[in-house]
Amino acid sequence: MSDIILIFVKAFVFGGLICVIAQLLINFTKITSGKILVYFMLSGVLLESVGLYQYFVDFAGAGATVPICGFGYLLAKGAKEGAKKGLFDAITGGITSASMGITAAIVFGCLFAFIFSVRSKKN
Amino acid sequence: MTGKNKENYNENYINYVKSISVKTNEKRTLFRAFWVGGLICVIGQSLRLLLEKVFFITGDELAGYVSMILIFIGSFLTGLGVYDRIGKYAGGGSIVPITGFANSVVSPAMEFKSEGFIYGLAAKMFTIAGPIIVFGVASSVVVGLVYYFIYWVF
Numbered sequence: 001m002s003d004i005i006l007i008f009v010k011a012f013v014f015g016g017l018i019c020v021i022a023q024l025l026i027n028f029t030k031i032t033s034g035k036i037l038v039y040f041m042l043s044g045v046l047l048e049s050v051g052l053y054q055y056f057v058d059f060a061g062a063g064a065t066v067p068i069c070g071f072g073y074l075l076a077k078g079a080k081e082g083a084k085k086g087l088f089d090a091i092t093g094g095i096t097s098a099s100m101g102i103t104a105a106i107v108f109g110c111l112f113a114f115i116f117s118v119r120s121k122k123n
Numbered sequence: 124m125t126g127k128n129k130e131n132y133n134e135n136y137i138n139y140v141k142s143i144s145v146k147t148n149e150k151r152t153l154f155r156a157f158w159v160g161g162l163i164c165v166i167g168q169s170l171r172l173l174l175e176k177v178f179f180i181t182g183d184e185l186a187g188y189v190s191m192i193l194i195f196i197g198s199f200l201t202g203l204g205v206y207d208r209i210g211k212y213a214g215g216g217s218i219v220p221i222t223g224f225a226n227s228v229v230s231p232a233m234e235f236k237s238e239g240f241i242y243g244l245a246a247k248m249f250t251i252a253g254p255i256i257v258f259g260v261a262s263s264v265v266v267g268l269v270y271y272f273i274y275w276v277f
Contacts, residue, residue, distance in 0.1 A: 007168060008165055011161075011164045011167070011168040012161035012162070012164060013161065014164070015160050015161050015163065015220070016156075016158060016164070016216075017157070018160065019156040019160025019161070019216040019218075019219050019220070020157050020215070021215075022156065022215030022216075022219045023152055023157075023214050023215030024215075025215070026152075026214055026215050027153075033215075033218045033223075033227075033251075034250075034251040034254065036218060037218065037219070037223070037251065037254075037255055038254050038255055038258055041255050042258055042259075042262060045259065049269075060164075061171060062164050062165075062168035063161075063164045063168065065167065065189070065190075066163060066164045066189075066193065066220050066221055067160070067219045067220055068220070068221065068224055068255070070186075070221070071190075071221065071224070071255070071259065072259060072262075074183075075259050075260070075262070075263035075266075076262075076266045078183075078263065079263040079264070080270050082267055083268075083270035083271040084274060086271075087271055093267055094259070094264060094267055095260050100187030100191055101190045101191070101221065101224075104194040104195065104225075105194055105198075105252060106228075108195050108198040108225065109198060109225070109229050109232050110232070110244070110245075110248075111198070112198045112201065112202035112229050112233075113229055113232035113236055113244050113248070114244070115202060116202035118233050118234055
């Protein structure tokens with residue numbers, strides 16, 4: 001039981017710290033949120049391409065996979081695994097392993113944008 | 124006048140804006156980002172445990188389903204208008220998790236729906252998510268090719 005609690009604490013702290021880094025960038029630099037998403041995703045790709053991000057995932061579980069760096073981690077991991085099989089899989093491996101995220105974003109994006117409309121903003 | 128002297132030229136105005144704008148409490152924004160971001164990761168972790176122990180899904184499939192459910196939640200809350208409020212409260216804590224990625228897809232799609240389904244909804248859907256997919260796919264191909272040459276050439 002204490003193991004499970006520890007897993008949750010690790011996920012909370014690790015995920016929270018990644019968000020704090022993003023908030024620091026928002027507070028002290030002029031980087032907009034779209035750029036932050038791209039930089040974080042690319043840092044996930046970079047860290048996993050040298051094999052580091054896997055340690056974070058083993059340590060923090062969802063704390064490392066839920067932030068957008070986890071998306072980059074999946075892309076790089078898929079590409080690395082595909083490279084062992086051959087040239088074709090080396091090229092398609094990245095987007096194959098990240099395909100669920102992209103597909104879900106497109107399908108649910110279409111669905112909910114179709115259903116809901118922007119309400120008048122009440123502040 | 125625009126161009127390189129812009130900053131100096133606008134100095135008085137910037138100081139004026141600074142003097143009247145509400146000062147953001149930095150420690151508080153950091154704390155809010157920390158606990159909201161952490162909480163979203165805890166939700167992701169509980170989904171992981173649930174799918175693993177109850178539905179016996181493992182490995183890459185597990186990660187895929189967890190992100191699918193989180194993207195579903197993120198898009199749904201964006202549609203309801205709740206996620207924007209979370210975003211106002213938590214800042215970076217709502218942007219960086221995968222739910223923020225879903226939010227960045229759905230909110231421009233909803234906003235530009237009035238411009239039509241093709242040039243509005245479908246095209247504007249990727250104003251923020253597009254660069255992520257572009258650089259993500261491109262960099263993953265680079266990583267794949269580098270590893271391919273390491274494995275098969277050397």
